[in-house]
Amino acid sequence: MPSINVNGVEIEQDEDGFIVDPNLWNEDVAKALAAQEGISELTDEHWKVVNYLRNYYLQFQIAPMIRKLCKETGFSLKKIYELFPSGPAKGACKVAGLPKPTGCV
Secondary structure (H helix, E strand, O other): OOEEEEOOEEEEEOOOOOEOOHHHOOHHHHHHHHHHOOOOOOOHHHHHHHHHHHHHHHHOOHHHHHHHHHHHHOOOHHHHHHHOOOOOOHHHHHHOOOOOOOOOO
8 A cells, every 4th residue: 555754754645646544644644645637835725625624524425525615715626626636526525535535426
């Protein structure tokens, strides 16, 4: 199983790069996962999306959650695609250290 080393800790990832144990997530892990997604720096806009997903992930299925995310953050779906090139569900959930979503948008 692949892994990333963050501050001397090996973080296991699945075949798609999602961390196996979301409890190991922290800001440094988010930055490492973002780098894997081709994001060199997490801006305030990135963090707004990541924190939103971490706060509300368990309450919504992916498609309704993404609609709610757009409505409540004021970001268009296009804007979130620009922030997370792998897509607002897959890329953003990966950086947020959440389990791989089914039915990625």
